[in-house]
Amino acid sequence: MFKPVQIADGIYSVGCRDWDIRDFHGYSTYEGTSYNAFLILDEKNVLVDTVKKEFTDELLDNISKIIDPAKIDLVISNHTEMDHSGALPGVMQRIGQDKTVLCSKMGLKNLRSHFTGSLNLKAVDNGEELSIGKRTLTFIETKMLHWPDSMFTYIKDEGILFSSDAFGQHYAGDCAFDDEIGDAVMDHAAKYYANILLNYSSRVQDLLESVKESGLDIRMICPDHGVIWRDDPGKIIAAYDRWSRQECDKKAVVLFDTMWSSTAKMAREIAKGIESVDVKVRLMNTRKCHRSDIMTEVMDATALIVGSPTLNNGIFPVVADVMTYIKGLKPKNRMAAAFGSYGWSGEAVKILNQEFDAMKMEIVDQGFKVQYVPKKEDLDQCFELGKKIGLKIVERIENK
Numbered sequence: 001m002f003k004p005v006q007i008a009d010g011i012y013s014v015g016c017r018d019w020d021i022r023d024f025h026g027y028s029t030y031e032g033t034s035y036n037a038f039l040i041l042d043e044k045n046v047l048v049d050t051v052k053k054e055f056t057d058e059l060l061d062n063i064s065k066i067i068d069p070a071k072i073d074l075v076i077s078n079h080t081e082m083d084h085s086g087a088l089p090g091v092m093q094r095i096g097q098d099k100t101v102l103c104s105k106m107g108l109k110n111l112r113s114h115f116t117g118s119l120n121l122k123a124v125d126n127g128e129e130l131s132i133g134k135r136t137l138t139f140i141e142t143k144m145l146h147w148p149d150s151m152f153t154y155i156k157d158e159g160i161l162f163s164s165d166a167f168g169q170h171y172a173g174d175c176a177f178d179d180e181i182g183d184a185v186m187d188h189a190a191k192y193y194a195n196i197l198l199n200y201s202s203r204v205q206d207l208l209e210s211v212k213e214s215g216l217d218i219r220m221i222c223p224d225h226g227v228i229w230r231d232d233p234g235k236i237i238a239a240y241d242r243w244s245r246q247e248c249d250k251k252a253v254v255l256f257d258t259m260w261s262s263t264a265k266m267a268r269e270i271a272k273g274i275e276s277v278d279v280k281v282r283l284m285n286t287r288k289c290h291r292s293d294i295m296t297e298v299m300d301a302t303a304l305i306v307g308s309p310t311l312n313n314g315i316f317p318v319v320a321d322v323m324t325y326i327k328g329l330k331p332k333n334r335m336a337a338a339f340g341s342y343g344w345s346g347e348a349v350k351i352l353n354q355e356f357d358a359m360k361m362e363i364v365d366q367g368f369k370v371q372y373v374p375k376k377e378d379l380d381q382c383f384e385l386g387k388k389i390g391l392k393i394v395e396r397i398e399n400k
Contacts, residue, residue, distance in 0.1 A: 004062045007220065008158050008229060010041040012060040015224075016055040017172040024170060026325065027195045031188075032172030035083055035226045038162055039063060039082035039157070043133025044073040047095075048153055048162045049224055053086030060094055069095045076137075077103040078164040080149045084224050089117055102130075103142055111379045117302035126151075142166065144203050146196055159219030166204075167236050168192055169226030179231035179256040188226060189236060193243045194299040195292045198329045204244035208237065246332050248302040250397045251280040252389060255294060256307035257287055257316040260371050262341035263307045269379045270339065271307060273386020279393050286318040291325045298326060302393045303335040304361065305386075306352050310342035315351050323355050331359070335396070337389055338367035339382065341374065364392050 005013045015036035035051035037059060045067060051059045063069045072095045077085055080103075090110070092099065097118055103111060105123040112121065124130070126141035140152040145166055153162040169188035175181040197204060211218075221229040223234065228391045231237050254271045255378050258264035267283060274281045298304055306323065308315040315323070336359075338352035349367035356363050368385055370378045 004039075004065050007038075007176075007222065007230070008160060008232065011155075011158070011160065012039045012041075012066055013037075013176060013222070013228065014039045014047075014066070015049075015061060016051050016062070018052070019057070019172050027170065027191075027292040029170040031170070033170040033225050034172050036222065036226075038136065038222055039066060039072075039193045040132065042068065042135050045071055046132055046137070047072050047075045048081050048222075049076065049078055049084050050087035050091050050267065052083045053090070056087035056090035059087055062092065072094075072099070074100045074102060074130075076153050076162075077101055077107055077111060078151050078153055078162060079147060079224065081147060081165070082114070082116060084164070087115065088119070089115055092119060102354075104139070104143075104149050104151040106143065107151065110149045111254075113145070124151075142203075142207055145207065145292065146200055154216065156217070159217045159326045160222060161216075161218050161220070161233075161367040162222045164224050165196065166223065166359070167221050167229060167240065168223035171226045174226055177231065178227050178229045178235075181227055185227055186239065187236075189239065190243070190299065191292065191296040192225070193240065194296045195329065197293075198243070198299060198331065199245060201244040201332075204240055208241055208244070214349045216399075227258045247300075248333065248397075249280065249300045250278075250393055251282070251301045252303040252305060252393060253282045253284060253294070253297050254307070254386075255284050255286060255299045255319070255322065257285060257309070257319045258307075258341075259309045259311070259316070260373075262370065263339070265311050265340050265374055265379060266341065266368075266370065266382045267307050270307075270381035270386035270389075273383040273388075274303075274305075274393075275380050276383075276387055277390035277394060279390040286316075286322050291322045294322055295329060298331055298334075301334070302396060303337070303364070303389050304331075304356075305337045305339070305389060307338055307339045308348040308352060310346050310348040313345050313347050315340075315348045319352075323352070326330060327355065327359050334359075334361045335364045335389065335392060336361035337363065337385065339385070340367075341372065343372060346371070347381070364389055 256267040336356040
């Protein structure tokens with residue numbers, strides 16, 4: 001149960017926590033998530049976003065602790081995705097079907113596609129303002145962050161930004177604000193960006209530039225998942241700037257799977273070679289590390305080195321799953337190399353190189369494969385491959 005929290009005078013967080021969810025579209029949510037919604041009391045009472053359908057009653061109960069839900073005058077839908085709009089029909093049934101739901105133009109189209117009932121939808125323009133009494137709301141289109149319908153709602157009087165799925169984290173802990181959770185919030189935020197928004201980094205850059213040019217005074221950021229940024233919203237804005245530029249560290253990810261330990265032995269030697277030139281390395285087994293945690297490590301890694309045994313003339317199934325996932329998120333400016341063991345055909349390295357080409361990664365070595373069990377001289381070559389990659393990383397970072 002998520003009790004209502006007052007975040008400013010007359011403004012409340014009234015959303016819900018989902019403690020049980022452990023998978024969100026292939027993203028591991030090991031600490032659950034929250035579906036945030038916000039209530040603004042003014043001459044017109046406004047609800048900003050709703051929650052997942054299953055939490056409709058809990059949302060209405062939270063609102064009831066502050067006002068009678070029937071006294072809500074209008075609802076804003078910043079994002080159509082069902083974890084934020086699923087409760088919308090139930091909420092409107094309670095507060096009055098004739099009341100207006102404001103959304104973006106694409107949001108209007110999407111909401112009509114999702115719900116066949118009689119929602120009273122009205123589209124707003126980018127930059128449009130609405131007075132609700134002593135406050136003025138501004139609507140900011142954020143198309144493809146991360147759906148075509150996405151928008152922000154901004155209260156310029158208090159500098160509060162309701163940011164929909166941007167600046168969020170999948171986190172259902174006891175903390176409502178960034179200063180309550182501390183630095184740990186940045187790990188949650190980085191994972192969220194890596195797995196949801198990395199693909200839209202160029203649009204994030206455009207948005208941050210337009211916000212800078214407009215001189216928007218942001219004193220608090222209220223995302224639809226996770227904690228509210230009240231202590232230092234500039235911290236997460238700066239992080240989004242860095243992440244969206246896809247700036248990488250002196251770091252490599254060695255990703256692998258193995259059948260009879262041969263590829264694992266190779267992976268360990270490659271990792272040792274990378275470390276030998278003072279480059280940070282993450283060694284990650286695809287069957288023991290979740291794809292979303294792998295992607296989080298890839299986000300700030302200069303190089304991705306992938307190892308797979310050859311199985312049925314292809315790469316190992318779990319490696320294929322992770323590579324498909326990484327490809328969809330479009331990391332840019334990465335180096336890559338492949339390795340693996342095989343019995344009699346040995347296509348895995350070639351297939352991995354094709355995947356790197358498709359992702360426009362710089363292949364720093366055509367790869368190394370070993371038949372059956374690697375001998376000492378093979379492991380020595382793996383070490384040298386790692387060292388070669390490590391030196392390439394150092395060169396790139398130092399020449400920035």
